Amino acid sequence: MTFQAGQRVRVAARAHEGHHRTPAYVKGKSGRVERIHGAFTNPETRAYGGDGLPEQRLYLVGFDPSDLWPGSGGQTRDRVQVDIYEHWLEDAG
């Protein structure tokens, strides 16, 4: 599934054995697509000598800090922006 800039997305909450580049603190969290970087080989297979194909689109996803750190509150316009590969994202309406 391809996502558009501005779209609400959720990061899959799944566990992953082995190398992957999705930080735990955003798993299961929702944010908004802020930038589409293009497609890159998948580090999850490349880390083990694979070719990393098919390439995965990479998105910059912006999160509201209060969604990441419940109880933090305060600076409502601040954002934490994280690069996340497409196969970790799902539509969050």
Add this chain to the structure above:
Amino acid sequence: MTEHDHEHDHPHTPIADDEQPAAARARVLEEVLVEKGAIRRADTRQEIDWLVSRSPADGARLVARAWVDPQFKERLLSDAREAALELGLDPGPSPVVVAVENTPPVHHMVVCTLCSCYPRALLGPPPHWYKSLPYRSRAVSDPRGVLAEFGVGLEDDVELRVLDSTANIRYLVIPRRPSGTEGLGENELAALVTRDSMIGVAQPSAPGEPPRQS
């Protein structure tokens, strides 16, 4: 059962510094890879030489040009690799560099929470603190607190964007041009652009002020 399952009749040296085991691990890995023919020792040396030959002075040239030339700034923001080549700088191999601009209403700072991803081709090796666990964890959980410790106080109405470079993109911050620098030339401006200001944890030096470096 672990290898520690034995009578304790010998003293254990406490591990005081984890750099040493890390260096030993790297050395053994290199030896194995060379032995298996996966890499050549000369390649490793060449890569290290290239890496340590890079410095924040390269990034500072990009920033200074962007400050004096709005069209160049647009090109830097849309394709940092092309902009670096335009100045005769080596943007390095594959990782894609994306430049982001600090403005009065928006401040960017960069972290790699997973390891130490950093625009090495344009800034050189990252500072020690950038790779430290406290910076990597607190930059995303308490960024305003971290900035305050670096001496950057952000007004509440400034939007702070923390960029976590988890993947193929390396972020370079274009800091705000200090006031009182209208008469300065590009080289004088570049001298004000500190490494930390291009990570987004400091403002550039003011004119006449010695550069601050953490």
